Amino acid sequence: MKKKNPVFSFFASVKLALFTLFMLAVTSIIGTVIPQKESFDWYVQRYSESTAKLFEVLSIPDMYNSWWFLGLLGLLSLNLIVCSIDRFPGVWKQIKADNLANDLSRLAKMRLSEKWDLDKTEAECASELTNKLASNGWNSAQRKRDDSLLIFAQKGAMTRTGVYIVHASILVIFIGAIVGELYGFKGSIMLPETKSTTSIFQFGSGSPIDLGFEVRCDRFDIEFYDTGMPKAYRSHLTVLEDSKVILEKNIVVNDPLTYKGITFYQSSYQGYQDFILSVAEKNTDTSESVTLSFQQRANLSNHNNTAIGIINAEMRGQSVSRIKIWFKDEQGPASVFWIRAGDEVTVQRADTEYIIGGKQMYATGLQVAKDPGVWIVYIGCGMMILGLFVAFFMSHRRIWLLLKEEHGSTSILLAGSTNKNKMGFEKTFSSLADVLKSN
Amino acid sequence: MDSSQLLGITTFTYLFSTILYAVIFIFKAKKLGTPATVFTVLAFLVQTAGLLLRWQESYKIGYGHAPLTNMYESVVFFAWTIILMYLLIEWKFKTKVIGAFAVPFAFLAMAYASFSTGINKEISPLIPALQSNWLLAHVVTCFIGYAAFAVAAGLGIMYLVKNTSESRKTTNNESLLGTLPPLKVIDDITHKTMVFGFLWLSVGIITGAIWANSAWGTYWSWDPKETWSLITWFIYAITLHARYTRGWGGTRIAWLALFGFVSVIFTYYGVNFLLSGLHSYGSN
Ligand code: HEM
Numbered sequence: 031m032k033k034k035n036p037v038f039s040f041f042a043s044v045k046l047a048l049f050t051l052f053m054l055a056v057t058s059i060i061g062t063v064i065p066q067k068e069s070f071d072w073y074v075q076r077y078s079e080s081t082a083k084l085f086e087v088l089s090i091p092d093m094y095n096s097w098w099f100l101g102l103l104g105l106l107s108l109n110l111i112v113c114s115i116d117r118f119p120g121v122w123k124q125i126k127a128d129n130l131a132n133d134l135s136r137l138a139k140m141r142l143s144e145k146w147d148l149d150k151t152e153a154e155c156a157s158e159l160t161n162k163l164a165s166n167g168w169n170s171a172q173r174k175r176d177d178s179l180l181i182f183a184q185k186g187a188m189t190r191t192g193v194y195i196v197h198a199s200i201l202v203i204f205i206g207a208i209v210g211e212l213y214g215f216k217g218s219i220m221l222p223e224t225k226s227t228t229s230i231f232q233f234g235s236g237s238p239i240d241l242g243f244e245v246r247c248d249r250f251d252i253e254f255y256d257t258g259m260p261k262a263y264r265s266h267l268t269v270l271e272d273s274k275v276i277l278e279k280n281i282v283v284n285d286p287l288t289y290k291g292i293t294f295y296q297s298s299y300q301g302y303q304d305f306i307l308s309v310a311e312k313n314t315d316t317s318e319s320v321t322l323s324f325q326q327r328a329n330l331s332n333h334n335n336t337a338i339g340i341i342n343a344e345m346r347g348q349s350v351s352r353i354k355i356w357f358k359d360e361q362g363p364a365s366v367f368w369i370r371a372g373d374e375v376t377v378q379r380a381d382t383e384y385i386i387g388g389k390q391m392y393a394t395g396l397q398v399a400k401d402p403g404v405w406i407v408y409i410g411c412g413m414m415i416l417g418l419f420v421a422f423f424m425s426h427r428r429i430w431l432l433l434k435e436e437h438g439s440t441s442i443l444l445a446g447s448t449n450k451n452k453m454g455f456e457k458t459f460s461s462l463a464d465v466l467k468s469n
Numbered sequence: 470m471d472s473s474q475l476l477g478i479t480t481f482t483y484l485f486s487t488i489l490y491a492v493i494f495i496f497k498a499k500k501l502g503t504p505a506t507v508f509t510v511l512a513f514l515v516q517t518a519g520l521l522l523r524w525q526e527s528y529k530i531g532y533g534h535a536p537l538t539n540m541y542e543s544v545v546f547f548a549w550t551i552i553l554m555y556l557l558i559e560w561k562f563k564t565k566v567i568g569a570f571a572v573p574f575a576f577l578a579m580a581y582a583s584f585s586t587g588i589n590k591e592i593s594p595l596i597p598a599l600q601s602n603w604l605l606a607h608v609v610t611c612f613i614g615y616a617a618f619a620v621a622a623g624l625g626i627m628y629l630v631k632n633t634s635e636s637r638k639t640t641n642n643e644s645l646l647g648t649l650p651p652l653k654v655i656d657d658i659t660h661k662t663m664v665f666g667f668l669w670l671s672v673g674i675i676t677g678a679i680w681a682n683s684a685w686g687t688y689w690s691w692d693p694k695e696t697w698s699l700i701t702w703f704i705y706a707i708t709l710h711a712r713y714t715r716g717w718g719g720t721r722i723a724w725l726a727l728f729g730f731v732s733v734i735f736t737y738y739g740v741n742f743l744l745s746g747l748h749s750y751g752s753n
Contacts, residue, residue, distance in 0.1 A: 044714040048707055055703035062693035062740070094691045207689075216687065255532070255594040262597055283597035284684045295686045296597075399686030407688060411675040418668045 041108055042116040050106045057102070061093045107204055110197045121190050129182045129428060130173040137430050142456065143445040144463045152179055152435035155442065159431055162466055168429065178434040189424040190449065195417030199410045206406030214401040215239055220300060221247040222393040224321075226270065230398045241292060241398075244270040248278075250299060250392040251372050252349055263296050265394040291400050298395030301349050305340055306391050308374075309333075309357075312383040321391060327356065335360045338386070350390035357386060425450035427458070431466075442466075472526055472536075473590065475519030476545055480583045482512035483548065483576040490568030497648050502565045506556075509572065513552045520549065523592065532594040537608040540741070541582050541590045546608070547737075548578040550616035554662075558620060562658055564650050570623035603680035611673030611698075617666030618705075618726075618733045624659040625726030628652060632720055656718055659726050667705045674698050697736035704729045 040046060065076075068091060073082035089096030137143065148155050156172065156179055163170050168183035217239055219230040226246035229238040248266040255261045262282050269277040269289045279287040286295040303324055310317035316332045327339025342354035350371050358364035361380035369375055374387035425448045432443040444463055448455040489505035492498050523536040536542045555571040582588060631649045649655065677695070682688040689695065708725040711717040717725075735743075 044710055048710060048715075051703050051707045051710070055700045055707070058696050058700050058703075061691060062696045066691070257594065259594050260597060261594065262600075282600075284601040284603075284680075286683070286686070293686055295684065297685065397686050401686070404682060404688065408679070411678070415668075415672055415675065418671055422664050422668055 038112065038116070041112040043109075044113070046109050047106070047113070050102060050109060054102050054106070057093070057099065060090060064090055064093075066094070067092055103204065107201055110201060114194055114197055118194055121194070124426075125187045125190055129184065129430070130171060130175075130180055132180070132182075132430065134175060134178070134180070134432060137432055137443060137445040140445040140447055141452075142447065142459045143443060144467075145441065145443050146467055148440050148442060149438065150440055151438070152433050152440050155433050155435075155440045156181065159433075159442070159466055163429075163431075166462060166465060168462075170431075175432075178432055181431040181433070182428070184426065184428045186424050186426045189420050190426050192417050192420030192422075192424065195413050196421055197417075199413035199417055202410030202413060203407050204410075206403040206408075206410055208403065209406055210401040210403030214399065214403060216401075217398045218297065219396050219398060220298075220393045221245070221396060222302070223247050223250055223306060223391055226268075230396075242290065243276070244273075245289075245294065246270060247394050250394040251389070252299070252392075254346070258346060263299060263394075265296055265396070267294060291402060293399050293401075295397040295399070296394065297397040300393045300395065302391040302393065304391040305343070305350075305353060306389055307338055307340075307355070308385075308387040309336075309338060310385045312385070313381075333359060340388075341366065343390075353388045353390075355386065355388055357384070359384075423451075425455065427455055429459070429462070470522075472519045472523035475515055475522060476579075477583060479512060479516040479519060479545075479548075480576070480579040482508070482515060483552070483572065483579050486512055486568070487572045487576045490565065490572050494566045494569040494648060505565065505568060506559065509552065509568070510556065513549070513556065516545075516549050516552070520545065527592045530592060532592060534595050534600075535605055536592075537605060538595055538599055539589060539593060541588050543608065543612070543737075544578050544582040544588075547612055547615060547619075548575040548582070550612045551575040551578065551619050554613075554616045554620050558658065558662065562650075562654075564654075566649055567620075567624065567627065567658070570627045571620045574619045574623060598684055601680055601683065603676055603683060607673060607676040607680050610669050610676055614666045614668075614670035614673050615733050615737060617662050617669060618730050621659050621662040621666060621726040622730035624655055624662060625723035625730075628655045628659060628723040629720065629727075631655065632723070652719065656722065659722060660712060663705060663708060663726060663729070667702075667709060670698070670702055670705065674702060693740050694736065697732070697740050701729065701732040701736050704732050 064085070068076075070082060070086065070091075073085055073091060077085075085091055089098070093099055150158070160170050160172070160181060163181075163183055168185065170181050170183035172179055172181045174180075215232055217230040217232040219227055221227055224247070226244050227241075228244050229240050231237070232239050246268045248268055250266075251262075251264045252260055253262040253264070264280055264282050266278070266280050267287050268275055269287075277287070277289055281287045281294060281296050283296045286293045288294075305322050305324070306319055307322060308317060308319040309330060311333065314332075318330060318332050320328050320330065320338065322328055322338070322340055324340055324343060327337050330336045330338065336359040337357075339356040340353060341356050343350045344352040353369050353371060354366065355369055356364055356366050357377060359379055359382075365377050365379070367375060367377070369386070369388045372387075372389045374385050377384045377386055427446065427448045429444065429446040432445070434441050444466060446455065446459045446462075486505065486509045489501055489508060493501050493505060520536050523542070524534075527534055527536065537546055551571065552575045555568060555575070558567060558571075559565060582590075627649060631652060635652070650658075674695075677698070678688040681690065681695075704725070708717075708722065708729060711725070712722055
């Protein structure tokens with residue numbers, strides 16, 4: 031029944047697997063030593079013209095996507111598939127085997143076996159033993175064989191599939207990666223505060239990709255620790271369709287926004303020389319915001335003869351930490367005060383109160399990805415862990431009891447076998463034997 | 470008492486543990502077996518207290534994160550997992566001499582963490598990319614794997630030492646190496662330890678990929694660290710297959726255990742210092 035075609039055997043062999051895994055391990059080193067995805071000129075400068083050309087021929091600058099590296103992964107997949115086709119049917123047969131049809135003479139020769147006699151009939155012994163087995167978690171079946179009775183019980187037959195789950199998981203992960211490659215994209219966008227976009231730019235090519243909806247950055251903030259290290263980058267994003275707000279979310283690194291399968295990740299930012307100031311008046315309950323450059327002033331449109339300006343700003347690294355604001359309405363002299371970037375202050379004027387906020391204007395750098403294959407990859411990962419656990423720590427254990435009655439006394443043969451963890455099973459076997467022998 | 474004092478003490482207690490196990494091995498001082506174990510367990514508890522205290526201190530400062538986020542903390546945690554792994558093996562396989570080959574790794578890690586000048590011991594705040602529960606899962610699982618591989622490497626050395634002298638026929642039960650477990654037993658424990666490590670390394674790589682995906686939208690980007698963890702994974706996959714399907718054992722597996730651990734160290738340590746160094750030269 032087995033095809034012993036030499037090509038088939040070659041692709042089913044573990045030797046090929048060892049070769050492929052070895053080649054993958056060795057060649058993977060190249061890309062960790064030679065920087066990847068730089069320009070041709072960069073390699074010329076760093077190495078030499080001829081080396082750079084050689085790299086180009088061998089696709090070294092993008093080796094993990096090169097024909098030969100993908101070829102190795104393809105070979106591994108083919109190897110896994112053929113190997114499974116070769117072996118799995120045999121394993122399935124073992125799982126489904128009729129263990130009550132076993133060759134009886136083999137039982138006594140098993141590495142684990144014990145014999146004893148009981149002064150009872152076969153039927154009495156059988157019911158007593160199967161009860162004891164059942165109370166130890168072994169569900170048994172029995173069949174009359176010639177002049178004796180064979181009882182069989184097993185645990186973990188399906189654990190034999192563990193290794194195949196591991197092997198299949200690798201293929202599932204590859205399929206997930208291919209789906210992501212074919213139907214997904216990766217790109218980025220620098221989105222200034224208050225602006226929106228309907229497209230982003232693909233990595234590598236830089237060509238625009240239409241999102242199919244609109245996304246707006248309402249606000250971007252940086253929080254700092256006392257040490258001056260950044261604590262959080264936060265963008266408030268709004269998704270719009272036909273100018274209607276669909277979804278709003280504050281995103282931070284590690285907590286992205288997803289809409290229609292497209293995910294927006296907080297990845298960088300850019301500070302502008304401009305400032306966004308907001309003014310809200312208590313009495314009339316009106317508010318507005320203006321964008322201003324350094325040391326500029328502007329009249330507010332909602333309030334007559336009211337103006338706001340920026341006198342000074344303090345920097346902390348690349349970003350503004352405090353802003354000095356000048357504010358004047360129709361009554362009295364101007365107010366001058368500092369605001370911590372991102373904060374608001376209440377300003378008391380002659381007959382009303384204003385709440386004034388100010389911050390540096392930023393653009394948020396978003397990484398944008400669509401990867402419909404990621405769930406397939408995760409399922410593959412789950413399968414791998416499950417399969418490894420089963421393959422390493424679980425085993426298929428089988429026990430047989432052969433009962434033969436002669437002159438009112440029954441001789442009992444207990445035999446057991448396991449496909450793995452022989453030592454562990456020896457202990458289980460001997461304690462089970464003790465239970466079965468006891469009265 | 471603060472955490473740095475406790476962790477400082479740990480370095481010396483692990484040195485003392487190493488000496489105790491070495492004495493058991495070299496002088497066949499079986500009577501020291503129980504004291505060595507008791508002492509090592511105590512040292513382990515001191516280190517555990519040190520780690521927990523450091524965790525608590527980070528909350529007091531206001532940073533609030535598990536002590537697993539920089540080189541110093543990870544080396545300390547590495548030592549902790551090695552000792553945990555070793556104690557489990559001692560308990561499961563009832564043999565003490567392995568300690569002479571495994572505990573030194575924990576001592577060396579602690580000594581490096583405590584005395585190296587290039588290592589920052591401060592509790593520092595977490596940059597935004599590291600603020601993820603996946604980070605915790607990732608680091609913990611990777612280090613369980615690494616610790617298992619460290620112990621497997623110790624066992625590999627033990628195997629090679631014993632094997633060399635046996636093939637010279639100098640060993641009998643009276644001699645020094647006679648106290649080591651039989652070759653077959655060492656071989657078996659080495660294999661089991663590597664299997665255990667492989668499972669955890671797999672989980673470690675997967676949790677790392679999930680973390681990367683939640684932070685940047687790419688679960689795999691072939692950066693040097695990722696790639697080296699995969700290379701290490703391939704090496705152990707090769708080892709498992711060579712043993713399981715081609716019947717490799719003994720010396721060859723012992724060498725692979727050592728070789729695999731070199732790759733672990735390179736993944737963990739070398740990549741940061743050698744390869745990133747390479748990159749920074751490149752950009753200068
Ligand atoms: C990275 C890829 C691979 C991984 C992670 C992997 C994983 C495993 C694991 C964990 C085992 C169980 C070993 C044990 O129980 O100690 C195993 C067994 C095995 N693997 Fe793989 N494997 C991979 C690739 C391959 C390939 C390409 C082949 C192709 C021939 C292969 C063939 C086998 C065979 C024949 C067994 C023994 C199965 C049995 O119990 O009959 N493996 N593999």
